[in-house]
Amino acid sequence: MHSTVGCYVHIPFCVRKCAYCDFNSYSGYTGGHVERYVRALTQEIRRSPRLTPPPHRGTPGGGGAGRPVDTVFFGGGTPTAIPATDEADLLRTVRETLPVTPDAEITTEANPGTMDVAQLEVLRAAGFNRISFGVQSFDAGLLQTLDRIHSAEEAKNAVRAARAASFGNVSLDLMFALPRQTLAQWRDTLEQALALETDHLSLYSLIVEEGTGFWTLRQKGRLPLPDEDTAAEMYQMAIDAAQGAGYAQYEISNFARPGRECRHNLHYWRNDPYHGFGCGAVAYLDGARRMNLKSPARYAEAVETGGDLTFSSETLTREETMAETMMLGLRLTQEGVDCARFTARFGADPRDLYACEIETFVRRGLLEVCGDHLRLTPRGVFLANDVMMAFI
Numbered sequence: 001m002h003s004t005v006g007c008y009v010h011i012p013f014c015v016r017k018c019a020y021c022d023f024n025s026y027s028g029y030t031g032g033h034v035e036r037y038v039r040a041l042t043q044e045i046r047r048s049p050r051l052t053p054p055p056h057r058g059t060p061g062g063g064g065a066g067r068p069v070d071t072v073f074f075g076g077g078t079p080t081a082i083p084a085t086d087e088a089d090l091l092r093t094v095r096e097t098l099p100v101t102p103d104a105e106i107t108t109e110a111n112p113g114t115m116d117v118a119q120l121e122v123l124r125a126a127g128f129n130r131i132s133f134g135v136q137s138f139d140a141g142l143l144q145t146l147d148r149i150h151s152a153e154e155a156k157n158a159v160r161a162a163r164a165a166s167f168g169n170v171s172l173d174l175m176f177a178l179p180r181q182t183l184a185q186w187r188d189t190l191e192q193a194l195a196l197e198t199d200h201l202s203l204y205s206l207i208v209e210e211g212t213g214f215w216t217l218r219q220k221g222r223l224p225l226p227d228e229d230t231a232a233e234m235y236q237m238a239i240d241a242a243q244g245a246g247y248a249q250y251e252i253s254n255f256a257r258p259g260r261e262c263r264h265n266l267h268y269w270r271n272d273p274y275h276g277f278g279c280g281a282v283a284y285l286d287g288a289r290r291m292n293l294k295s296p297a298r299y300a301e302a303v304e305t306g307g308d309l310t311f312s313s314e315t316l317t318r319e320e321t322m323a324e325t326m327m328l329g330l331r332l333t334q335e336g337v338d339c340a341r342f343t344a345r346f347g348a349d350p351r352d353l354y355a356c357e358i359e360t361f362v363r364r365g366l367l368e369v370c371g372d373h374l375r376l377t378p379r380g381v382f383l384a385n386d387v388m389m390a391f392i
Helices: 031-047 084-097 117-126 140-145 152-164 183-195 213-219 228-244 263-269 296-305 318-329 339-346 355-363 378-382 384-389
Strands: 005-011 069-076 100-110 130-136 170-176 200-205 248-251 254-256 274-277 282-285 288-292 310-315 367-370 373-376
Touching: 005 084, 005 263, 005 282, 031 084, 031 274, 031 296, 069 084, 069 263, 084 100, 084 117, 100 263, 117 152, 130 152, 152 170, 170 183, 170 228, 183 228, 200 228, 228 248, 263 318, 274 288, 318 339, 318 384, 355 367, 373 378, 378 384
Parallel strands: 005 069, 005 274, 069 100, 100 130, 130 170, 170 200
Antiparallel strands: 200 254, 248 254, 274 282, 282 288, 288 310, 367 373
């Protein structure tokens, strides 16, 4: 069923850990630790191609381990916190190990405060053709609240530098519903982002995750967040602004110029298989989901000694995989759940499997059936969690 799969490579290092971040990322690691990690990551990629034959139709998770790789995504952390030459070498290792297609989308995440044209040219020459900048805001005060290390002007300069280095596919990440953020501040950030005319925008509402600095502040009553109505108004403002500037909303939080949808993330939302390399990285192959050890040091030691890299693993049942495919697919606001694709994968039509749930949400005006596609309505997008969780 899956003609191609994705590949994720994790770089866990950051110059500074942001107060809102719950990703597997670490600050304070110096040259020797970084070099050790890069060596271990290179070894893991070389040793772990997992090139097994794809299973038959209906197998939970589908096949994919031996399929061509059409997306490679370097995430973090901040991949550009390591030398650009190291990123280039890691990408070369991926290409030497896995069957990466000639037209693959190859992305690196980047912090605007860690980039210059020379680094970008190294990455572009190595084969990276898409870059995603974690800007989050163009408001100086909010950038300080978020512990970002860049200024608004540095973010703009980073986008210009990427264009100068011949990156033809540039994305920005922005956040709303931030502490003390006003509608006017959010409107100003959107206007400054749209003026840069990037190819893709990811516009996320802040979620305060347990274990983060923001979580601690909220527990102490020291995190003044906008109320739900204001957050919803910010979200609608984002949709209107992006669509008004020619971006199509193809996923709940993501907007793209025609043909610039993030192909790597589409693998996740379609519940396709993918490789995962690095500490805390997740791989989803042959129906099994496996997460690597999270600590960079423990991960490196396990690679060096030939030990077990597994932090956790699970093999999903057919029913669990179908439910996840429904939940993830409904994030895609245009495509939704492709019922023909679902039927080909599982041998069952979701419109029959989940007839009661679908009928309930269609009647409430939150879901719609458009040919072979089941998707959220514009109103349903605002209540997406309620709809998606009904299928789990």
